[in-house]
Amino acid sequence: MKLLSRKVTCNTHGQDSSYFLGWQEYENNPFDEVRNSNGIIQMGLAENQLSFDILESWLAMNPDAAGFKRDGNSIFRELALFQDYHGLPAFKKALVEFMAEIRGNKVIFDPSRLVLTAGSTSANETLMFCLAEAGEAFLLPTPYYPGFDRDLKWRTGVEIVPIHCTSSNGFRITASALEEAYQEAHKRNLRVKGVLVTNPSNPLGTTLSLSELNLLIDFITAKDIHLISDEIYSGTVFSSPGFVSVMEVLNGYENTEVWNRVHIVYSLSKDLGLPGFRIGAIYSNDEMVVAAATKMSSFGLVSSQTQYLLSALLSDKKFTKKYLFENQERLKQRQKMLVMGLQKAGISCLKSNAALFCWVDMRHLLHSNTFESEMELWKRIVYDVRLNISPGSSCHCTEPGWFRVCFANMSESTLNLAMQRLKNFVVDSTTNNGNKRSLHHYYSPKKSKKKSLITKWVFRLSSRDRDRESSDER
């Protein structure tokens, strides 16, 4: 048989993890308000479905944008031929202005420093190729988006070393955690090239504080390394303390060494709810990074058809203002609904002010303070409660019992139903001690049997003809 590369046989794409079980179950039994009201509700998908109507009405009023027309004239040929990796100038201009608007215009971005990529998935990987060699490392605060294991490591050979954050201080990044991570990398003989943070955070749903940002800048200055700030949720900040971009903190640092080592990743997948259109971007103050990333973007350019549509959309300042405001309001209401619903079930979550999910504390529902127990709880929630939520262990959280629960990818009534189910489950388990009962349905309390059943599920998953892990769930 022909041999394939090591990249094929390794598991760094991450898709064989038992975590994808939840997805499998959802696919087999998806909730539908009308046709399958007992099905599994998808709460593991960080999609923003709350503001499509605003987009749709804009589209209806501006048919030229999708119709390859400018001022009524066809520009089809021009667009069809446009494959310049510098990107459509009108689009880059509109995009940087949109990014500035999101930051309250406290930061000005230069379109010539923006590189377009097919989604932030591509942007993050490209930055790794530009900033690190295979075998070098980036430090990431935990918990982090599971997709990073693939995006940052798979084809690049770069390693991730976690910066451990805990609930003791709301999962904030501390100086000691940074230093510990750095030393850990050193122990593993890994040269650290930088830190990558997501701000607002996935899965926490919180924005980085000013002190955390300053801490990071100090740290990368001292260690002479890079900082990547993945700000793809920046447009979803709905309440105080508000969003502070790392670029804002750097105002006044122009032409210092550290200024060149900070890079932003952006995308329209979360803020505008357009993950299918593959619109991502890298912003860097370092000319060489911009130059290299621009050439690399050849491997993942944004369709010119889509660039044009978005340039028209984002150039409409009336629209962007309305959209940002309205979208944030709706997210705020939805988050409130989720938080209150959880409270009624006696469940609390980390106080959040952004993104499309909450970081939920279910430690009190665990048998023991272990990840095995977290998995047990998770399986019960998937099978009994019929909610697909994301277990903290999949996000590399160091504390068992935390789960990410999405709220912006379903209707209000579905969210209410989900909260009702959760409440019933909690009431059930605490009053009737239904724990043992539910467990019994699926596996015996004996540890070894549990293990073999988990393995069985994993193999069943990997041997399926078609992958069910369809979406790039964030």
Place this chain on the structure above:
Amino acid sequence: MAIEIEQQPSAVGLSKVAASETHGEDSPYFAGWKAYDEDPYDEHSNPSGVVQMGLAENQVSFDLLEDYLEKNSEASSWGSKEEVSSFRENALFQDYHGLQSFRKAMASFMEKIRGGRAKFDPERVVLTAGATAANELLTFILADPGDALLVPTPYYPGFDRDLRWRTGVKIVPIHCDSSNDFQITPKALEAAYNAAEAKNIKVRGVLITNPSNPLGATIQRAVLEEILDFVTRKNIHLVSDEIYSGSVFSSSEFISIAEVLAAQNYKKAERVHIVYSLSKDLGLPGFRVGTIYSYNDKVVTTARRMSSFTLISSQTQHLLAAMLSDKKFTENYIKTNRERLRKRYEMIIEGLRSAGIECLKGNAGLFCWMNLSPLLEKATREGELALWNSILHEVKLNISPGSSCHCSEPGWFRVCFANMSEQTLEVALKRIHNFMEQQRELKEMMIT
């Protein structure tokens, strides 16, 4: 050829990949682009400017596409006001399997191009943002850093970047020459393989482009069979980049590797992978539509996962699913496009012949492979570049020198003909005619 100059990165500099020059953009070949950008020909506003003949774009059939769009506006929108909900579904669709309707349409389009002589299973179609991405992705999957792919010369200059830059994989050339019309021979295949072995480099596969860029010719069936035998014996892969398959002037002349496999009952299929794209055949390079078709399940699965880094915009998939599912449109397009390209080709060949220039006999593509070796002062790469420079600056035509395509014989040039109007092509041919006249006069003067 791009030379790798490793700059010493600072303590916190960029990666070797970022600092290397394997992207190839600093080669002298790009000077042509610069000259064009600074002084582009325009029929009315700049009739003495540089004519761009180095860009393999297909601009001869846009009217057919525009006509389709006009009659089928729902392809580029999401229905009337009542149906606008299809927008959200489309906007949310980021499944790396790709839109099923689009994969089906792609598979059937590929079948049509091959006159129905090969069948394609939509489940084996993996979508990528362009063939550039497809080629790189396949390289990541089929080879490890330090390994090599064998590629026949002359080849598309972009391969130096696409196959090598971020992958760390090497290209070892399979030398072809004009003695047999640049066809690939078993001897050349063996020689390339042995050359790699001698350097302790592990060969993982052969990558061919069929129809060939820059030759503008299809590979013969017998040669395809020989290549398939070779890769089977060596237990390596075969990638067939067929992005120009729809631009073969006569349908019967193109044999896809898919047909060879079918004739052998798909016995050796697991090692074969086809790359396709709509950039050349449909003239839509801006839309970034590429595909990998693999007969190997593991490659399909892995490629699909890796395509996360390079997905096609769902908006574009939606448009093209509609367009390529329209049988009337695709049949008419393929036929008409082919015909127009053939006419263009005949026009340029005739024009060059009457100027005393011979080309390789071609039957496909958007360019011809022109032989100017009689004009070389010295039969060397420098001689070729000197000639290229005069053509660029005196004749004001940007054509691609064979050395940029790693051709081992100096004096050959790739000349594109489908990215301009007929009038512009006439102008270019006239200039070449005059240039050749001058060259003859010069020679005569030197003799007397």
